[in-house]
Amino acid sequence: MAEPARGGSVSFGGALSVLAFLALAIVTQVFVLDNADATQITLIIVTAYASVVAMLHGFRWTQVQDAILYGCRLAMLPMLILMLVGVLIASWSAAGTIPALIYFGVQLLSPDYFLFSACLVCAIGSLSTGSSWTTAATFGVAFMGIGYGLGVPPAHTAGAVISGSVFGDKMSPLSDSTNLAAGVAQADLFDHIRSMVYSTGPAMVLTLGLFLAWGLFAGREGAVDTTAITVMTGAIAANYSLNPVTLLPPLLVVGLIIAGVGGLAVMVLASLAGMVIALTLQGVGPAALLSFMNFGYESAVGLPEIDAMLSGGGLQNMMWTISLGFVALSMGGVLEETGMLRVILERMSHLVSSLRGLALTHVAASILVNLVSASQFMALIIPTRMLVPVYRRFRLLPQVCSRVAEDSATVTSPLVPWGLGGVYYSTVLGVATLDYLPYTLLALLAPLATLTLAFTNRFMFREGDIPSVRHYAEEMPAVGADKAGRAES
Secondary structure: OOOOOOOOOOOOOHHHHHHHHHHHHHHHHHHOOOOOHHHHHHHHHHHHHHHHHHHHHHOOHHHHHHHHHHHHHHHHHHHHHHHHHHHHHHHHHHHOHHHHHHHHHHOOOOHHHHHHHHHHHHHHHHHHHOHHHHHHHHHHHHHHHHHHHHHHHHHHHHHHHHHHHHHHHHHHHOOHHHHHHHHHHOOHHHEEEEOOOHHHHHHHHHHHHHHHHHHOOOOOOOOOOOHHHHHHHHHHHHHHHOHHHHHHHHHHHHHHHHOOOOOHHHHHHHHHHHHHHHOOOOOOOHHHHHHHHHHOEOOOOHHHHHHHHHOOOOOOHHHHHHHHHHHHHHHHHHHHHHHHHHHHHHHHHHHHHHHHHHHHHHHHHHHHHHHHHHOOHHHHHHHHHHHHHHHOOOOOOHHHHHHHHHHHHHHHHOOOOOOOOHHHHHHHHHOOOOHHHOOOHHHHHHHHHHHHHHOOOOOOOOOOOOOOOOOOOOOOOOOOOOHHHHHHH
């Protein structure tokens, strides 16, 4: 994290006014003006207001500008990955990879257990790769197409895909959020993962059970149109080579990430693999392929529904989301670097006098920071750094703190419409955040599971209860500590 800005101190009233202005601005934009496409402008206005509040409390403009640039630096890597996700989707569509996954998937899966299967497969994929974003952009996109062919509502499919993707991401030792949560709480990585088994594990079992029951017993509005499936698979078979080679790019993604290759490199190599297959197997010309990867793939099967399903991706089509990511994290940078979030959270300190209050405060604070900063990483870092001493006061092991952080910050990130997670999933899967929110069961159940453990005092591990690879080695620096202390997180 960047060095905290010096020379100013925002009051509680000033910080609260910024949060109130943010809430008022979003509500006005979405519900009064009925304009969901102007979120970037709304957040720019909120950032300007927050900047004015900061300067009225003693910060110089150069410090505020540094805070904005700090937020942009946080956004840089995710936004670069998002650009390449657009390229990857277009190249895989041109290569016949996504059409092949859809073709075989609709023949192997039944609507009765489709949501269960989508959630489980995405969980395994994300657990193997450590990346929920990669899973959603590859397996998830394929499941969206399969769900369409099976007559499953897109919002239901998106909820299952995101639930599985988030589970694997937060439980995988390869995941950045898993490592970050363990590091901030000073927990051993595998102690942290084992601790999450007691909260995230039951939440995932219940999620899978509900998706299975949903398919088996909820009933559907009419039977699945097998004629439509036959027409769809016939159209795909007539326009694409379904050679098994088309299925190699997803396997390449899994293998590269397991081998420790970075996300950017994985996206580039997987896109190049799609390019080679498109050029050699599908007969796509080089000029057309470059255009697809830049502006999005255009399916020409001849059936409007199938063409709409297979078309998409492209670097340029990601730019709306990318601009939102930069603007949102610029706002978050101002709120975090000028101490506004810290002031708000410090006022919550009286709520942590009991174990139940501590867990409830941590969950609420993580969700709040997710809402106002648009970043799950800020939601992981800020409340956890502030509450680590309180966990220690209760003699709780650090993996309890890191578990609560992931069960609240990581899983709720996809539910924030203007957050990085929300805009990413809604863009890649083609379903609005508020539409898939009620069906993203894991994100709704995990916070409840972690609170249940705290309220029943079950599996709240304390010093001496269980062996831990690493206990607290030193005092955690408070928010706003010196640069060296912050860098350690």
